[in-house]
Amino acid sequence: MTMPDAPMAFRLLGDVEVSVGGQRLEIGPPQQRTVLACLAIEACRPVSLQTLGDRLWGQDQPGGARASLHAHLTRIRQILAAGATAAGADVRLERRTGGYVLEVDRDWVDLHRFRRLARAPCATDAERVTSLRSALDLWRGRPLAGTSGSWAVRISDTLVKEHLDAVTLWADALTHLGRAGEVIGPVREVVTEHPLAEPLVAVLMRALALCGRDAEALELFTSARLRLADELGIDPGPELRTVHEALLRGEIRHTAETPEQNPVVEVPPQPARRVPAQLPADVYAFTGREHELSTLDKMLVEADGTSTAVVVSAVSGTAGVGKTSLVLRWAHRVRDRFPDGQLYVDLRGYDAERPLTAADALTRFLSALGLGGRDIPLDVEDRAARYRTELSGQRMLILLDNAATVDQVRQLLPGTPGCLVLVTSRDSLAGLVARHGARRLDLDLLPLPDAVQLLGRLIGQRVTAEPDAARTLAEECARLPLALRVAAELAAARPSTPLSVLVEELADQQMRLDLLDADLDPRTAVRAVFSWSYQNLAQDAAAMFRLLGLHPGQDFDAHAVAALGGIGLQQARQLLDRLARVHLVQAQRHNRYGMHDLLRAYAGDLAGALDPASDRRAAITRLFDFYLSTAAAAMDTLHPAERHRRPQVEVLPTPAPVFATTKSAQDWLNDERANLVAVCVHAEAHEWPAHAVNMANTLFRYFDASGLNTEAFKIHSLGRQAAVRIGDHGGEARALVNLGLVYWHQGLLDQAEEHLRLALGRYADVHDDIGRACAHKNLGVVLWRRGDLEEATGHLTDALVIYRRLDDVLGQAEALGNLGLVHQSLDQLDLALAHHRQALDLFEGIGYRVGEAYALNDLGIVHLRSGQPAEAVEKLGRALDHFRRIGERAGETEALNGLGQALCAAGLLDDAEARHTEALAVAGTIDDRFEQARAHAGLAAVREAVGDLERARAHRETALAGYTSLGVPEADAVRALLARADEPEDQKVGW
Known part of the structure; x- marks a missing residue:
């Protein structure tokens, strides 16, 4: 059956197939199909190479197994990529921390769709029949057909059992609707193939009896009993026997007159048993977690008899995040759904005391279930078996709190469905x-x-009275429930102290740890809670955890960890994996990891106490060297023509990413941006000022092209401060130029001019001609924007002369392009066109894409001013493509506005309005006030052209306000248009 709304369908319930539009893709030999099946079964979850190898070959993996796996994965990725392209579907095979992930809508995988439908909550039997029938229609034969290996056989067997469960539930619901006759044919067909499926045999017997076919039902039982004895050496189970005995007593009656009546099957009364109720009290002032509670609610569907498997949930998270609080709140909400009781044990997996063993936990559970001391077996395996026996057929909720390892938990799991197990662990x-x-x-x-809100519930009106301090306090506590409760206790103990004062005390991370180390129960002390996790680490992982407390950023990847520790990449990944497993770091997207503030403070505190200052300094230096070297490599990939303008950075032996494409370089810079800024902050404030200077200058073009003005201002200000501190006049001059350009992009022309004039003076002091030319060039652009065309021409000409003397082709092209802008403003369009063409030729000659884009943009505007809108549209369209391809946001908004003007001149008003609207949005994101005003002016022209004079005036007034605030000559032109619009109609003739 084709799955609805599945442009790319993955089928596991029969032959393993992938199809697009009904056409099957060729997915290769059995081993490759097995790998694909494994990924599809775990869709959207990582599968490690080790797991893939185990599932493909078992324990005896052949030589070259890893290479074979990589080959299979490569071919699968290619097949899926081609299929996804053909289907227009978002399907990807990605490599992530923890393994390979098949990213696909899980409903496009028939197995996951089957499970969703089979386990869907239904209010009536009619709904259940419909949902289960849809699920069963997805089956096409033996699951995972066409695969190889013992794992595939085991999984196939398991899936067959799921299929039998669903058939049983469907038949039972249909029977309850009084439609037993519809059950007999389909179920008999399944029973013929699976004669030992006792629940299904029982359903068929009941359906036959309800249709008046008692003899057939009895014959079916006899056949099943004999087969069970011959093949398994056992007697029929209680369910089958109950139906047989009810049939013999005539208790299943054929009632044709009342087909909707349920069959009557009397079950002998069971002896009363003890019902344990071990849940600890619900948590006071529990707050939030609605999504997580809803997720746990969904598991009730699975625990409601729809599967032969015990439903288990592992709730994991860092120390103090509220795992126990969450599961207790949920358990109290649903306790009535488990009439046979609730079991609870604190396994103390990370406690300073000896962790509770599974044997001891089993003893407690068996006692709670009513067994006396003599009835509890001595051998732990026997004890676990007796525990499973006692829970057989029960609906019980079992909470296993604070587990450290799977071994602590495994023997505490029931063996039959009906029970739901919640495990919490770090x-x-x-x-x-x-x-x-x-x-x-x-x-x-x-x-x-x-x-x-939690703070408010704990300390009352003080939160309402000081909302800002309360928010800060919550952030200072890293939004960690345990820390919030400890901080609230601290506040409650000092009722006369304003929250703002407490916040000030908590601002210092060292003081924060001391204050939050509550001197009450050691289990509520944040320091002690974290230490329990830390003390369980091996020496190398513990050392790395301490070093991570020195990282100045919010997250990090394995390359940064390798640099910090002076280790190899593989070792760094292994250490991160180990730290993530115990939640001392948290895995994030893109193979990145993070630590919340309290853990970082704790790690840094440990480093200060245990690691020599020289070791800490060496680690930070390695980390800063890595970020600077890698940032330089990324910038060289993105903007190779500007390499000579950036600081010359040594290539280090530290493991680092390799940027094969501009996209990979851009992605790395985007991912690491916050860290790179953090490096500048830390380096300037401490013992690495040269790193701050070089990092800021290295990253200039990245921040400039991305329109990241706020961050650019920060790093260049830090770079300037650091340069002054170490007497680096050249570094200070470059920082002044960079700051001038930030002010330029923000439309603050006075500040831009001031910084650029200061830079000229600094460059003269250090006799840096190329820097001086750069300052002349940028000052000329600022003066051009202000309308000071004569002085602008002088600075731009000075820049061009210096660049030609130094044979700096890039500088010559930039100076020529900017001179072209001045000639445009002087209405010297032929000269402007010549300059822009020269600039374009030079940019193309050195492969400088940013310059090419700006030259095309400028040529487009000249064509527009020359009355050639078609040529303008062509040039501006090419410029826009270039800008978008290289991620130059400032240029993108310029090209969009220019294209809007050209389209309006060509009479394509809808397209023109769309481009100006896009320009307004992009300019808003990068805070480009000039282009925002320009976009409004363009929208005014479009609305005026369609006769919408009211909206045209509104846009024009907005443009005037923007231009006026910038102090640019464009304000005069807009003001004149508004004045003309106010003239009497008889004076507008010929306008």
């Missing part, structure tokens, strides 16, 4: 997920509003 318990099908729920920090 570890992700990957083995519980892999071997026992646990559903992972990773608990993150509280959202800020919930964190503030």
Whole structure:
């Protein structure tokens, strides 16, 4: 059956197939199909190479197994990429931390769609029949057909059992609707293939009896009993026996007159048993977590008899994040759904005391279930078996709190469905997920509003009275529920102290750790809670955790960790994986990791106490060298023509990314941007001022092209301060130029001019001709924008002379292009055209894409001013493509506005309006006030052309306000248009 709304369908319930538009893709030999099946079963979750190897070959992997796997994965990626392109579908095979992930809508995989439909909550039997029928229609034969290996056979067997469960539920619901006759044919067909499926045999017996075919039902039982004895050496189970005995007593009646009546099957009363109720009290002032509670609610569907598997959820998260609070709140909400009781144990996996063993936990559970001491087996395996026996057929909720390892948990899992198990741990318990099908729920920090609300519930009106201080306090506590509660306790103990004072005390991270180390129960001390995780680390992981406390940024990847530790990349990845498993770091997207503030403070505190100052300094130096060297490599990939303008940075032996494409370089800079800024901040403030100077100058073009003015201002200000501190006049001059350009982009022309004139003076002091030319060039542009065309021409000519003397082709092209802008303003269009063409030729000769884009943009404007809108549209369209390809946001908004003007001149008003609207949006994101005003002026022209004079005037007035605030001559032209619009109609003749 074709899955609806699946442009790219993955089929596992039969032959393993992938199809696009009904056409099957060729997915290769059995081993490759097995790899694909494994990825599809785990869709949207990472599968490690080790797991793939184990599933493909088992324990005896052949030589070259890893190479074979990589080959299979490469071919699968190519096949899926081609299919996704053909289907227009978002399907990808990606490499991430933890393995390979098939990113696909899980509903496009028939197995996941089947499970969703089979387990969907239904209010009536009719809804259940419809949902289950849709699920069963997805089956096409033996699951995972065409694959190889023992793992595929095991999974296929498991899926067959799921299929039998669904058939049983569908038949049972249909029977309850009084439609037993519709059950017999389909179920008999399945029973013929699976004669030992006792629940299905029982359903068929009941359906036959309800249709008055008692003899057939009894014959079916006899056949099943004999087969069970011959093949398995066992008697029929209680379900089958119950139906058989009810049939013999005539308790299943054929009632044709009342087809909707349910069959009557009397079950002998069971002896009363003890119902444990071990849940600890609900958590006071529990706040938020609605999404997580909803996720747990969904598991009730799976625990409601729809699967032969025990439903297990592993709730993981860092110390103090509220795992126990969450599961207790949820357990109290749903306790009535588990009539046979609730079991709870604190395994103390990370406690300073001895962790509770599985054997001891089993003893507690068996006692709670009513067994006396003599009835509890001595051997732990026997004890676990007795525990499973006691839970058989029960609907019980079991909470296993604070587990450290899977081994602590494994023997505490029931063996039959009906029970639901919740496990909390700081570890992700990957083995519980892999071997026992646990559903992972990773608990993150509280959202800020919930964190503030929690403080309010704990300390009352003081939060309302000082809302800003309360928000700051919540952030200072990293939105960590345990820290929030400890901080609230601290505030409650000092009722006369304003929250703002407490916030000031908490501002220092060292003081924060001391204050939050509550001197009450050691389990509520933040320092102690973190230490329990830390003390369980191996020496190398503990050392790396301490070093990570020195990282100035908010997140990091394996390359940064390798630099920080002076280790290899593979070792860095392994250490990160180990730290992530115990939630001392948190895995994030793009193979990145982070630490929240309290953990970072704790790690830094440990580093200060345990690691020599020389070691800490060496680690930070290695890290800063890595970021600077890699940033330089990324910039060389993005803007090779400007390499000579950037600081010459040594290439280090530290493991670093290799940028094969401009996209990879851009992506790295985007991912690391916050860290690069943080490096500048830390370097300037401490013992690495040269790093701050070089980092800022290295990254100038990246921030400039991306329109990141705020961050650019920060790093260039830091670069200037650092340069002054070490007496680097050349570095200071470059920082002044960079700051001038930031002011230019913000439309603050007075400040831009001031900084550029200061830079000229500094460059003269250090006899840096190329820097001096750069300052002349940029000052000339600022003066051009202000309308000071004569002085602008002088500075631009000086720049061109210097660049020609130095044979700096890039500088010559830039100076020529800017001179062309001055000639445009002077209405010397032929001269402007010549300058822009010269600039374009030079830019193309050195492969400088940014310059090419700006030259095309400027040529387009000259063509527009010359009355050639078609040529203008062509040039500006090419410029826009260039700008977007290289991510030059400032240029993009210029090209969009120019294109809007050209399209308006060509009479394509809808297209013109769309381009100006886009320009307005882009200019807003980068705070380009000039282009915002220009976009409004363009929109005014379009609205005027369609006769919408009211909206045209509104746009024009907005443009005038923008131009006036900038002090640019464009304001005069807009003001004149508004004045003409106010003239009487009889004076507008010939206008």
